[in-house]
Structures are given as C-alpha cells and as structure tokens.
Amino acid sequence: MGDWIINLLTGESVPAGSEWRLSFEGLSPGWAVVLFIALSAGAIAGYVLYAKDVPKHWQRVMMALRIVLIGLVLLLLTKPVVHMTINEPVRQNLLVLVDTSSSMLLGDRRVSLDDQKRAALAAGTIDPAQGLKQSFSGPLPPELAGANRWDVLARVNANEKLRLWERLQEKSNLSFYRFGRDAVTLGVMEPAGGRRQLDKADISSFFQDIRPTDSATGIGEGMRQVLEQNRGQAIAGMLVITDGANNSGLPPGEAARIALEQNIPLFIYGIGVTTPADLIVQELSAPKLAFVKQRVDVKFKLRAQGFTGRQIxxxxxxxxxxxxxxKVVILQDGEQEVALHFTPQELGDLTLEASVPALPEEVAKENNKATAKMRVVDNKIHVLFIDQEPRWDYRYLLFYLQHSPKIDVKTYLIDGEPDLDKMPDSVFLQKLPDNRESLFKYELLILGDVDPKSLGENRMKLIREWVEQSSGGIIFLAGTKYNPIAYAGTPLEELLPVVPDATVGKEAYAARSRSQVSLRLTTIGASSPYLQLSEKPEENQTLWASFPGVRWTAAVSRAKPGAQVLMVDPRPERAGRDGALPVFATQSYGSGETVYIGTDETYRWRSKVGVKHYAQVWDLVMQSLSLQRLQGASSRTQLKVDRQRYFVGDKVVISGKVYNDRYEPLTNSSLQGNVKIATRAPDGKVSETQQRLDIMASGDGASPAGGASGTPVSASATTAGEYRGELTVKVPGEYSFxxxxxxxxxxxxxVVEPKLEQMETAMDERLMKSTAAAGRGRFLREEDLYTLPGMITDQSATVATFRKVNLFYSLWWLVAIVFIASLEWLMRRLLALK
Structure with missing residues (x-):
C-alpha cells in the first residue's frame, strides 16, 4: 500500500525488496495534530451555528470537506519525506592473485604417479573431472615431464576440457593481480568485442605479457594489499596461485585471517612438487678473523632432496x-652439516666459496654455493685478564683463553698465590701493568671482580685512556663483591655500559636465588655479532634457550643512553623503570668498545651445554670486540654498519662516533665523503665507480648514480660526536665508504643480488594448507580445479543505496487542495451560504 502511495505522489516506482520510512522536515507532527483538532472543531462549530437552515446531510458533507482540506494543508506544512533503502543486485568480483616470482620458472621432475597425473590434468590429456582416481599409463611427454611451474599454469589456462576461467567468469568478474614482493593490478579478464563469455583468445591475450621475473615472494603481503584495495567491494572470493615459496613481507596466515574477518572465501592453488630433486648450500659459517698458518674450520649446511645415498x-x-x-655422503633427505678446514698461507681479505657440484636431476643449479668474508691476520689477540681471586668463572675462562690458538693471554690474580709467574710457561704476570707501554700492547682487557682500590686511581685512568684513544676493548665480568657496584665514582664508571645501583646493600647485592633463571636475548641481541651462534634467527634463539640458567645477576639501575642491551634477566621483580635488568650490554667509548656481562656464572654454559658452545660464545665476544683494532680501524672515525652483507634494495645504516685530531668529539653538522662501488662483470672483469656522497645534516642527502641513495648523517642532538645515516643500495658489488x-x-x-627464490625450491604445501586453514578456506591442487567454480557462490551480492524523496513537492497536493476547496465553495454557493 505504501509503495503505491509513494509511486502516486512521486511518479517513481519503488524497486522490489526496498525499504522505506517516513519522516517530517517542517511543522512538528504533534503540533499539526493539535492544530488539526482545533481547526476541525472550529469548522464543525461554524457549520452548526451558522448553517442551521442547511439540510443535515449536506451540512455533514461540507464539514467533511473542510476537515479534509485542513488536514491536507497541515500535512503539507509538516513537509513529509520518504527515506528509501534500495538493495540493488551487483555482480561480484573474484580476486585472482598470480605468483610472478622467479621460482615459478623452476622445472620439476615429476617422479611420483600423482605428480605425473597432475601434470596430465593441467594439460588436459586426462579427464579433469575424474581427478587422481582415474588410471594413467604414462609416461609423460618430454614437454610435461620437466615442465616448469609457469608452463603448468599456461597449460591450465589453455585446457579446453577444464575451461577454468570461462566457468569462473560466468559466476563473477575476474580481477587479476600479479605479486612478487608486492601486488600489482593487472585488470579484469573480460570477453572482447562485447561478447558475454570468455574464449581461448581472450585468455591467451590476457596472459601473454605476464612474466615471472620478481626476485622475492610475498604471499601474505600481496594478499593484504589486494584486500586493502578492495575493502568494501562485493567480493566472491580470493584465489591465490603460487608455489608457496614465501620469503618476504607479512606472514600469509595473518593475511588469511584478514580475509576471514572480511568474510571473503579463500582458495589457494599450489603449483609444483613437494619433493623436487635439489641440493642447496646454505649458511656458510666462517670466522671473520683468521690467523696466518693456523687451521681454520668452516662449515655449511647442505639441504638435500632426492639424492639419498649419493656421494658428492x-x-x-x-x-x-x-x-x-x-667427500660427502648424503645420508637422507633434509639438512646435514658439512665441515671443511684449511690453513691460510697469506695475509689479506678472502671471499670463501663453499660449493657442491650441480647434478643433472636438480630443479635449480644456482643454489649450490654460498660465500662468506674473512680477514687473515698474522697477530693473535693479546688479552690481559685481571681478577681478584680464582673464582669459577675465572678458572673456566682462563682455561679457554689458554687453549685458544687465536689468543695470547696474560693474567694477574690480585689475591692469588705468590710466585705464580715463575712457573714454566706461566701466563701469570709478576705485577699489574702501570704504564702506557705495558698496557697499550693488549687488544683486550677482561676485568673480573676486582676491588678498584687494588687498581688505583692512576691505573684506572690509564685503562680509560687506553680504551678511548687506542681502540682497546674491555670486558667487565661482574662479581658479587666489586664489579660493577664498587666502580661508581671511579674513572671506570664512564666505561661501564650500565649504571651501578648504589641503593642496594652488600648482602642483597651478593644474594643468589634458589632457582635458576634463563637469560633472554633482546631483539638487538638476537642479531648482534656478539651472540649470533647461528645465522638463522630461529635457530639462534633455540640455541640460547638451551643454555642453563643462572642464580645471580648484578643489580644495576639501567643501561646508559648510548649502550646496546643484548641480554636481560626477564624476572619482573628485577626490572627497573627502563625495563628488564641488563645482563649483557655494549657501548662505544672513544675509539674503543666496552662489554658488560652481569653474571659470574658463565661457567655453567660449559658444564651444561658443553665446550663447543661455551668456546663459540667467547670466540664471538673476543672477535667482535677486537675486530676493529685487528683490522686497523681508525681511532678517530668509528662509523660502522650493522652487518657486512646486504641485498640489493636494502637500507644500510651507518652509525658511530667521529673525533677530531685532538680526540675530541666532532661537532660538525655534516660529514662529507665518497662511496666506491666495485662491480664484477659476468666475464670476471672488475670495474670501480666512485661517487661523491655528501651526507648532510640538513636533509639534502645526495643520490649518487652509482647505485646508492643517501639520507643525512647528522650530528646527534644528545651526544656530541655521534653520527647516523642511511644508504639505499641499488647495485651489487663491494662498497667502501x-x-x-x-x-x-x-x-x-x-651488496649481493638476493637469491631467495632459489633457496626454497619445493612447493611449500604445509604453508599453503596452514594459510588456507587460517582463513577457513581451501587448498587446491590440479585435481581440485574442476570443482572450483562450484565452490564460488553464484548468488549476486546486493549493494544498498540511499535516497530521499520529498513528498511535499508533488503536484497531487495542489490538485487535491484545489479540488476540495472548489467543491466546498461550489456547494456553499448552491446552498446560498457565504
């Protein structure tokens, strides 16, 4: 009934399924009712009092006309409007994401019968409706037996038995995106020439210019970007076509949960085989420093698939x-460690390359080698180890130092037995160094739980000068009596990366807990060269988690502003206002480096974890702390990068301190310099380019054409002499700044080209299944493609639009008012009424 009235007053039809509501924008309906009652009563009274001679039935007719007229006028004054919600059907979009990373060009050897059937299903040589249940006599033709993943997709596109895209286009619009590191819009696949259905030529034309050339695969990132672009649209579902080799951006599972929140069905079509034959060399582990004519041990991880029992x-x-x-025998599918050793005969920088031969059956031959940098020097690390008494940490650490071929150690025990220095081949000193000549010949100083009174004011100042001006490295190995609590107010306090807590009493400071607590790596510590037991972050965390806990950590107030905290005591009761209690921290001081280890129980790492990891930890600490001095680093300019190898496109952070020729912090607002890039051509020829790189504090960083773009390295507002800047590297090569x-x-x-796509050659079925499960979607293989169109809903979505219709603008109001008023006037004239 309401739809008919709206149609009459506005001349517009109301679409089926629409909703509407009436409202008023003029006189309040309440006042209109009051006025209607009052005016109607007046009209009735007027006719009763002044039209007594008129027959009753005519009197009632005129009363009714007058009341209707009053009602119409008052209704018009309320300005009635209708708000309509129109639900209109629209055609939904199916979002199709196609993996265009270079791993899609990997050829797969299809050994299993199921994988052979999948290739045949893609090519249409067997019935796509029967899936894997049908028999297949084989063998595959040569063009299918080793077809790469992109070729398989091309055969799916051209499969006239499957007609995948034609049938999907009948249900929804097909919106395509390509993705590598990021998603890029390809457009809508639609019939040409105004036709309603796709044909083979449309599909071929759409895919002809798409090539898998991206250097990384960001499945989750691509999904997130496409979902963001289509937020609020009518989406039938999302179809992701990939081999699952995710190596960039957002985890796919998180993107799947976004799709679930938006109620978008998720379908993942996996291309490839789960067990391709391949040998992958990864994680070549070699020391950064080696000593000439001393054995160097290196190792790498070899991941093998399909070559069990083979010797290489x-x-x-x-x-x-x-x-x-x-010679290496491949024991089984999976990872195994390969150890190699050599003795360097010459000094200098080496680029080590570990490799295994490329076998004919391999899916990829570019991943059979890995490289690492190493510097060969002819001098050992000279270490001075001072402690008050022979506590457990002292004994274990001294044993390691004495037996390390890279270290020449001398030690002094303040409260040790007399005449230790007179023993044969003794490492004990007769007295503490007390002048520049005797101290400055050492690269490292390990300071145990030493009473500062035993060192004396002048010797502590000498140690501070040695660190600041001679690139010395000092390790504060905490103890329950003096280190670091007794160093407050001494010249050594400046060297500490932490602030001693002077409010703690001696007994509370030395008290050990009854239970052990596992120390925790910080985010910085997990990637720090000091604590990097493995290049894989997950494996490094696992190794550190296996270390036994400690029962004592030194109480400190906080880390200093310029320090880096690498390890903490995670107990809430030990935390300070700045967070968890620092246990391992580092800082730069002048041209040197200082390390703080806030426990005296590192010996537990050797007794529980074993000599291997105990020695590995101290090797890392010794090498990292002495690296700058052994490499001949400048004592004035101490800029550094956070790692030694970057990928093209990475951002390189340059940071550190700079001093003038008087070893005073530099106060200039900018640093000017050069960046040199040595690149190697395919024929092995090396060419070098040099670009002026003025890294300014003003923000106008230069962008050298040679392959780096710069942002300012500016003087810090908080610490004089500290500088920081960034470079975005664009070409591979050896960089020098x-x-x-x-x-x-x-x-x-x-800087190297990323080879992420060659490091994961198998189709990652596990990742794709878990991603589909996170989004409550479906993981598909070639045997499932025939049923895919049936999984896509063919219901049209509805989009709500809102309209306001002004009923008081209708011509019918005027017609009704004029008609009723004229009719009443005519009756009054005929009945001789005024």
Missing part, C-alpha cells in the same frame, strides 16, 4: 684457488 665432493675455494675438498676528513678510515660492506 664439497669444495671450498677463494677465487680460483681450491682450499679444501671433502670513507669521509673526506679521515680517508684512511674505510667502511666496507658487500
């Missing part, structure tokens, strides 16, 4: 020179 030869080279070879004020201080790092 692993090779270690530097340039064209073979350093070591080792130096400032014009100190050109001898060269900062080196390497």
């Amino acid at each position: 030869v692993a090779t270690l080279k530097s340039g064209n020179k073979v350093l070591a070879e080792e 130096s400032t014009l004020q100190d050109p001898g201080a060269v900062l080196k790092f390497e």
